[in-house]
Amino acid sequence: MDEVHQITCLSLSTSEVSGDDGWLSPVEHAVQSKLHLPKRRADWRLGRWTAKHAVQRHYSESKTPLLLNQIEVLAASDGAPELFINGRRAELAISISHSGGHGFVALGANQHALGCDIEKVEPRSPAFISDYFTETEQAIYRETEAAHQPVLANLIWSAKESVSKALRQGLRLDTRSVQIELLESGRPDAGPFRASFSMDGQSFRGRWCVSHGFVRTIATNSPTLNIRHFQS
Ligand SMILES: CC(C)(COP(=O)(O)OP(=O)(O)OC[C@H]1O[C@@H](n2cnc3c(N)ncnc32)[C@H](O)[C@@H]1OP(=O)(O)O)[C@@H](O)C(=O)NCCC(=O)NCCS
Known part of the structure; x- marks a missing residue:
């Protein structure tokens, strides 16, 4: 293993x-x-x-x-x-x-x-969502209660940035080539996610957490991960 x-x-x-x-x-x-x-x-x-x-x-x-x-x-x-x-x-x-x-x-x-990223949670415009998110991510965003949309938008964006840094490309990358899938955690403030990069089929695993108005994400291409001090 x-x-x-x-x-x-x-x-x-x-x-x-x-x-x-x-x-x-x-x-x-x-x-x-x-x-x-x-x-x-x-x-x-x-x-x-x-x-x-x-x-x-x-x-x-x-x-x-x-x-x-x-x-x-x-x-x-x-x-x-x-x-x-x-x-x-x-x-x-x-x-x-x-x-x-x-x-x-x-x-x-x-x-x-x-790759890692931190974002201040703030409202994102409809143009931001349609320009940078995949169709699937946009659908999930639309189905989310309005009060939770800012966290979700910044979380998906931050996860994309983390993956783009793991790929060493940053925003040279088309953010729609990275698909973020949030996985069930049973918690409103933290959880795992998966990401796939459509250009070469690479997949990534990650974690997110939200505290004090900021969202943090980490992404790696390793099959398993354990993070120290993520929410401290
Ligand atoms: C990586 C990038 C998306 C981060 O932008 P951001 O959201 O404004 O900023 P963040 O604070 O989240 O991240 C910035 C950090 O990303 C890191 N970074 C920059 N380019 C990176 C890359 N290609 N791959 C991985 N990490 C990168 C740096 O450590 C940078 O901080 P530092 O310059 O103070 O060390 C953006 O800088 C980018 O797209 N860079 C690549 C294209 C570019 O303009 N390159 C110019 C230098 S060659």
Whole structure:
């Protein structure tokens, strides 16, 4: 049987990010110096800060404590984040998201594709639903009680973003090529989902949760997954 894919995740907010730069590596300093838009710079810092603390947690039982500036998150040429420890590529896959001052990071084994996303729950327009959702997703949205539509719309959107990051494509991807199927969980605030990518038939598994007005999703192509700290 396949080993369960252990995923560690962490959410932190902008107010928790240190104002100094001592926690950045020299290469990260250089990257930051090119980020001139305040929001982009703040989001980038939030993503790195959250990622580095997630890595410290991930290794908390197995290694001597890592300093934040020994951990580097650098973007590959396609924009996907990659993790380095003491200058060497780490054997961990990483995914980063930020929304409304909240950062969200997932870490997992690097033999599996991994993506995560956080979205502030807000109403989505009819044009958004018809432009980005598949026919099946649109039908489910229409059948949902109006009060629950914003959560559902952001949840489906976030799950698509997580899959698009796992595929390392981001929104270069046609979001209608990813079909999200929410699975029964018996809970109103969290559950599993399945996703299929119509371009090559790949399938993904994921989890979602909603808390404090934000939806978070994680997607991976591993057959099994276990997530630590998802709803904390
Ligand atoms: C990935 C993408 C969908 C995320 O957009 P978003 O919803 O605005 O933002 P989120 O906060 O959820 O995610 C942003 C993070 O996605 C990650 N990301 C970016 N491109 C990625 C890719 N191709 N694959 C996986 N993850 C990616 C980054 O870590 C980024 O945060 P960071 O730049 O601060 O490290 C979007 O950035 C995208 O489509 N990127 C690809 C196309 C592009 O414009 N590339 C330019 C760089 S080459």
